[in-house]
Amino acid sequence: MKTRRYVFLVSGGGGNLRLLAKFLAFGLLEGELVGVLADRPCPALIWAQEKGIFAQQIGYRQSQPEELRQYLAQLQADLIVTNIHKIIDAQTLAQFSEAHWVNLHYSLLPAFAGLIGLAPLEAARKQQSPFFGATAHLVKEKVDAGPILAQGIFATAWQKKSTKNHIEQTFRAGGLALWAAFAQLEGQKIAEQPTSIQWENGQRICLHPCPKIPEQLQQETFWQNI
Amino acid sequence: MKTRRYVFLVSGGGGNLRLLAKFLAFGLLEGELVGVLADRPCPALIWAQEKGIFAQQIGYRQSQPEELRQYLAQLQADLIVTNIHKIIDAQTLAQFSEAHWVNLHYSLLPAFAGLIGLAPLEAARKQQSPFFGATAHLVKEKVDAGPILAQGIFATAWQKKSTKNHIEQTFRAGGLALWAAFAQLEGQKIAEQPTSIQWENGQRICLHPCPKIPEQLQQETFWQNI
Known part of the structure; x- marks a missing residue:
């Protein structure tokens, strides 16, 4: 089985990003954190950069999904955490339907x-x-x-x-x-x-x-x- | 302290009504079940009648609150279970604001x-x-x-x-x-x-x-x- 490739979409402090990285480092989850994509400048992005994880700010909007799609394809994401403050558009979900999209809500x-x-x-x-x-739930078009x-x-x-x-x-x-x-x-x-x-x-x-x-x-x- | 006077507003099978009666019978709650008011013919109303509890079908609507108010006043209700399929109007809640209105939601x-x-x-x-x-929650105007x-x-x-x-x-x-x-x-x-x-x-x-x-x-x- 190929290694699971985690991509974390993030907007904020990155607490859950650091936690996911720790789960992986301790072997509590398999796979690899291959990328962090942020929809704004935020501490999570800085943390990822410092850790040497691929980190990129993108201009995601529902009406402008191209950049997100490009990076998800490039990173070969198959486990995607969607903790950004944007709702993922249905077509992007459909295009990467083989990936598991997970959102965490408090x-x-x-x-x-x-x-x-x-x-x-x-x-x-x-x-x-x-x-x-x-x-933690699978992501559908509705928030x-x-x-x-x-x-x-x-x-x-x-x-x-x-x-x-x-x-x-x-x-x-x-x-x-x-x-x-x-x-x-x-x-x-x-x-x-x-x-x-x-x-x-x-x-x-x-x-x-x-x-x-x-x-x-x-x-x-x-x-x-x- | 005066005895607590429970009034149960009901629409259906009356499972929770019978349960409340049992709590009172076993001394798990103090007080007395003094009346059952139903907004339609239902098994709960028949059960209460058979038990010799004051039981009355009323024509409650938010726009026609008079009958409910009349019976609540007559029964001197101070603990009111609102398990009817109608939302209680704000003015009735205000008029009996010294009573505790409780709704049970599944x-x-x-x-x-x-x-x-x-x-x-x-x-x-x-x-x-x-x-x-x-x-179980206190009742406000909003459902x-x-x-x-x-x-x-x-x-x-x-x-x-x-x-x-x-x-x-x-x-x-x-x-x-x-x-x-x-x-x-x-x-x-x-x-x-x-x-x-x-x-x-x-x-x-x-x-x-x-x-x-x-x-x-x-x-x-x-x-x-x-």
Whole structure:
């Protein structure tokens, strides 16, 4: 089997990009991160450049998809993370239909679909949602829709926990969901039951569906300095 | 403290009505079920009549709220379950603002807001949602919005479990959320952590936030013959 070729489309800080790179470096996913494409200047692009990963700012819009298509073809992308703040046009999805397009959204979709970044967390706080988390799903033309591959969820504690703590837990939920999504797409066998992870800092996340969780992801140290 | 006076607004089979009656009969909630108001002929209305509970079909519409207001005033309702297929008008909510209005929705709101009955379960199956459940929330003018009081959630198994099994688990999640919502409104102290309940049939539900779960609710027999 040929090596999986990951391409990461990015707009922002690159936390999940660095996490994907770490999954690959630790052998928690197979494959290779072959390119990072950003739709604007952003820290993620700088990080990739510094790491010597192919990194390119492109002018993607739905009406101007040529540059994205050109780089996806050139990079021979077959696992594509679409965490840019743009919706991928249907024709590009169709043209690269043999690739798996995965989006990570910070909410328990379809709740708070369409909100960007951490806006769903704020909306959840307003409604006092008892549970929050992140969703990795296959990309369809409609924003934040498409079959769900994995969710990482946790019980909220709006009165007791700080926003910073909730953000950190959301990031871990997202990272786990992204890992579980790609682990499934790589063909790892799914566990019968959801998996609950609790770290030394007391944070707890339930991940479903997912393959057997690697030991590293359950260690507090894995999540530091990302 | 005066006895809490529950009024149940209903449209359908009355499963949650019978469950509320059972919570009260077992002393799991304080108060008294003083009336059942239905916006159409339905099994729930017949059940209430047979039990000797005040039961009345009313002609509620947002534009014709008089009959509902008349009965709520007459029954001195202060805990109102709004499981009718009609949205309560803002003026009626304002007129009885000292009462707690609670709605039970079969989904992890705000996901699938606006869908009725078990339609959200079917929508969740289509999107392969890893988690499903039910939400008890305070009623605002907008449908399925308002602060959430409690959610009962469970991990789905779309490939392995029957629709019947998922429906049954959704019903239990809803019953628990309804209990947790009213237990909070009655002033019972909330547990620090979410509570996980597993029954003999293997079904498992996580409830949050909630007071300490009574022993009866954890027994398989409680949920039979409702």
